[in-house]
Amino acid sequence: MATKILSVDDSRTIRLIVGKAFRPYDVVLLEAANGEEGLAVAAREKPDLIILDVTMPVMDGVTMLTKLKEDPALKAIPVIMLTAESGRENVLQIARLGVRDYLVKPFKEDQLIEKASRCVTLEKRPVATPA
Amino acid sequence: MSQTIQVPNICEFMNRHLVDVFETMLSMKAIAVTETGVPQFDERVTGSVAFAGDHINGAVYLHLSTPFAARVAAAMLGLSPEDLGEPEVNDVVGEVTNMLTGGLKSWLCDSGAECAVSTPAIIRGSSFVIEPVPQVEREWLVFDCDRNRIVVEIHVKVG
Numbered sequence: 001m002a003t004k005i006l007s008v009d010d011s012r013t014i015r016l017i018v019g020k021a022f023r024p025y026d027v028v029l030l031e032a033a034n035g036e037e038g039l040a041v042a043a044r045e046k047p048d049l050i051i052l053d054v055t056m057p058v059m060d061g062v063t064m065l066t067k068l069k070e071d072p073a074l075k076a077i078p079v080i081m082l083t084a085e086s087g088r089e090n091v092l093q094i095a096r097l098g099v100r101d102y103l104v105k106p107f108k109e110d111q112l113i114e115k116a117s118r119c120v121t122l123e124k125r126p127v128a129t130p131a
Numbered sequence: 132m133s134q135t136i137q138v139p140n141i142c143e144f145m146n147r148h149l150v151d152v153f154e155t156m157l158s159m160k161a162i163a164v165t166e167t168g169v170p171q172f173d174e175r176v177t178g179s180v181a182f183a184g185d186h187i188n189g190a191v192y193l194h195l196s197t198p199f200a201a202r203v204a205a206a207m208l209g210l211s212p213e214d215l216g217e218p219e220v221n222d223v224v225g226e227v228t229n230m231l232t233g234g235l236k237s238w239l240c241d242s243g244a245e246c247a248v249s250t251p252a253i254i255r256g257s258s259f260v261i262e263p264v265p266q267v268e269r270e271w272l273v274f275d276c277d278r279n280r281i282v283v284e285i286h287v288k289v290g
Contacts, residue, residue, distance in 0.1 A: 010250075011222060011225070012222050013219075013223045013225075013226040014226060016208050017156075017208070055248070055250075057250065084229055084230050084234070085233045085237045086234070087237035087238075087241050088241055090237065090240070105156075105233065106152045106155035107156075
């Protein structure tokens with residue numbers, strides 16, 4: 001069964017980049033544009049991994065993560081935080097929230113794959129061969 | 132503040148950070164160049180993100196010509212420029228500006244000047260000028276990227 005990964009980011013660009021990174025793998029990518037939508041998708045789809053932005057309108061990533069960790073049905077889902085801010089305080093705050101890992105923008109796609117593969121099994125999509 | 136933030140230090144940081152962002156996200160090599168006077172622009176896409184704190188405030192503007200903005204968006208999304216519309220190009224320019232300002236924010240915070248950043252905004256056109264408010268310093272940083280020009284305009288007020 002394909003691995004379900006939820007990308008929560010208000011930037012469509014980042015969601016597309018995340019999707020592009022996982023394209024070679026047997027992954028179903030779910031998307032949400034803010035924390036509120038992200039919680040709803042997480043509750044409905046029970047993803048295997050969440051890639052979560054920090055700064056978003058409506059509900060930010062820190063609030064979403066806090067609510068996720070309060071929900072017994074969702075708290076075990078590993079979360080990788082994606083942030084444009086690499087400052088010491090920001091990183092410490094993220095670490096205290098119980099995330100599995102974090103990635104600072106700008107990032108390379110293979111860095112994301114490497115961190116994701118520490119949380120979930122990523123299998124290459126079968127390559128179609130001519131009959 | 133744990134150390135004095137000065138405009139030349141901000142420019143020095145941004146000179147390094149822009150090269151890093153373009154290399155990492157776009158696999159594009161940007162080189163800082165010296166250009167005197169106010170840069171002249173053709174039709175362009177400009178991303179802007181503001182930052183504000185107790186000790187510092189200002190904004191970062193990223194100016195790219197319209198065709199080069201489409202190339203940047205295509206490189207970031209792995210698509211052809213012809214497959215992209217204005218919304219996708221705007222979103223990418225906004226995101227690159229967000230990364231530039233996010234990096235600056237981290238550097239400022241680590242230097243003791245806590246601040247917050249806004250969400251990105253986009254301006255398109257050819258005949259607009261961004262005027263800084265009084266007591267705000269303005270700096271232009273110009274880069275060459277495969278014979279395309281990248282201009283970063285920084286408005287900053289320290290103290």
